[in-house]
Amino acid sequence: MTSAMHRIKPSLFRTFAKPAAELDLSLFDPLRVYSNPELSTEVRPTYIDNFATTPLDPRVLKSMLPFLTDHFGNAAAVSNAFGQYAHTVVEQARDTIRRFVGGQTDGTVLFTSGATESNNLAIRGIAEFWADVGRHIVTTQIEHKSVLEPCRWLERHGYSVTYVPVSKEGMVDPDDVIRSIREDTILVSVMLANNEVGTIQPLKEIGRQTRERGMLFHSDATQGLGKTEFDAQLMFVDLVSLSAHKLYGPKGVGALYVAAPDASNILAPQTMGGYQEWGLRSGTHNVPGIVGLARACELFGQEGAKERQRIRELRDALRSALERTIDGVRINGSLAAAIPGALNLSIAGIRSSALLERIPEIGISSAAACGGKSGESHVLAAMRLPIAQIRSALRFGIGRFNTEEDVEYVTQRVESVVRWIRSQKAFGTA
Numbered sequence: 041m042t043s044a045m046h047r048i049k050p051s052l053f054r055t056f057a058k059p060a061a062e063l064d065l066s067l068f069d070p071l072r073v074y075s076n077p078e079l080s081t082e083v084r085p086t087y088i089d090n091f092a093t094t095p096l097d098p099r100v101l102k103s104m105l106p107f108l109t110d111h112f113g114n115a116a117a118v119s120n121a122f123g124q125y126a127h128t129v130v131e132q133a134r135d136t137i138r139r140f141v142g143g144q145t146d147g148t149v150l151f152t153s154g155a156t157e158s159n160n161l162a163i164r165g166i167a168e169f170w171a172d173v174g175r176h177i178v179t180t181q182i183e184h185k186s187v188l189e190p191c192r193w194l195e196r197h198g199y200s201v202t203y204v205p206v207s208k209e210g211m212v213d214p215d216d217v218i219r220s221i222r223e224d225t226i227l228v229s230v231m232l233a234n235n236e237v238g239t240i241q242p243l244k245e246i247g248r249q250t251r252e253r254g255m256l257f258h259s260d261a262t263q264g265l266g267k268t269e270f271d272a273q274l275m276f277v278d279l280v281s282l283s284a285h286k287l288y289g290p291k292g293v294g295a296l297y298v299a300a301p302d303a304s305n306i307l308a309p310q311t312m313g314g315y316q317e318w319g320l321r322s323g324t325h326n327v328p329g330i331v332g333l334a335r336a337c338e339l340f341g342q343e344g345a346k347e348r349q350r351i352r353e354l355r356d357a358l359r360s361a362l363e364r365t366i367d368g369v370r371i372n373g374s375l376a377a378a379i380p381g382a383l384n385l386s387i388a389g390i391r392s393s394a395l396l397e398r399i400p401e402i403g404i405s406s407a408a409a410c411g412g413k414s415g416e417s418h419v420l421a422a423m424r425l426p427i428a429q430i431r432s433a434l435r436f437g438i439g440r441f442n443t444e445e446d447v448e449y450v451t452q453r454v455e456s457v458v459r460w461i462r463s464q465k466a467f468g469t470a
């Protein structure tokens with residue numbers, strides 16, 4: 041590894057100032073940018089950010105391809121065989137997804153463009169439908185912004201929302217959630233696994249109580265499905281949001297499971313004008329995406345348990361290697377309570393932005409990809425971590441296609457950049 045590598049700030053970081061149309065795309069291609077002769081040939085693009093998105097599994101791609109070519113019919117235009125074929129595969133996919141989330145046989149799966157839309161539909165849809173019954177929602181401080189922002193929007197429109205705090209490990213206490221319930225509470229929304237620290241939340245304990253008290257329980261299960269045990273019926277969850285691109289499926293497709301034969305008795309539509317999805321989510325079905333989502337779920341059903349074990353071992357190996365080679369590593373959250381691939385840590389005195397810009401060939405992040413411009417994690421802030429620890433937080437997300445070699449490479453690169461930054465600081469040049 042040459043020391044020149046640490047001095048180079050790849051030009052892609054400077055190009056963001058230009059309009060997108062003027063950018064040279066090759067600067068962003070991880071497979072090409074490192075052919076820069078100043079960089080060591082040892083550099084190899086390594087993706088280890090599976091919380092942001094996951095690569096498409098080739099088996100999922102294979103299932104989708106016929107629906108991008110020969111079987112292009114519109115699933116809602118069933119007056120001909122083209123449409124009927126598409127309609128049938130969409131119905132089969134619905135069934136696969138319903139079983140994947142442990143939904144009841146007469147539950148409804150609504151297809152959406154992803155978990156952001158599913159969360160918006162669940163929260164705003166329920167708030168609108170039940171406005172005459174109550175206008176209070178309970179959620180947590182560590183939800184994804186696609187839960188928090190609709191809640192904030194509702195607060196500006198006559199609703200009130202309780203944002204339950206979490207422990208220093210990033211866990212919500214079920215008793216705190218239950219204590220927040222009021223006479224006028226219509227919905228409780230708690231995520232399955234957090235997208236920054238990976239902590240798995242106690243849904244069953246919460247669900248049992250919400251069911252007894254008669255309000256709806258929604259879970260944004262986007263990051264936890266397939267990575268930890270989940271069963272909507274056993275956990276008393278009435279609505280479940282999911283997204284294909286966190287499950288080695290395609291981007292731009294997701295679903296909302298609703299535990300009711302007729303979801304229009306629970307939700308008000310938020311997208312209108314096409315009558316698809318029983319009028320609850322209008323718009324032509326993304327048939328290839330839906331087929332891919334179902335195949336992705338099926339693969340988790342078949343291989344999930346084994347995969348979790350392998351990923352946990354890789355995660356533990358990465359953690360040990362980083363702790364062994366770098367001083368001042370602190371784990372954020374609780375690995376014992378997290379999904380297997382999650383590793384969020386801070387390195388004392390090293391701002392994550394300074395580190396990340398020197399290892400652009402490694403796909404890791406400092407906070408959630410959709411964390412907004414401030415860049416500082418609302419999740420780590422809710423865990424009351426000191427600001428310096430938040431600013432040096434790194435989120436690794438080990439996934440299906442990571443290997444021992446990736447762990448070795450990432451450790452070596454992170455360690456060498458940390459050493460370099462610390463040496464610059466010691467000489468007063470950083």
Ligand SMILES: Cc1ncc(COP(=O)(O)O)c(C=O)c1O
Pocket residue numbers: 091092153154155156157184186231233234235260262263282283284285293294409410
């Ligand atoms: C917990 C969680 N919820 C929702 C989303 C949004 O998912 P999508 O990208 O499918 O809109 C994400 C994506 O990062 C997430 O991590």
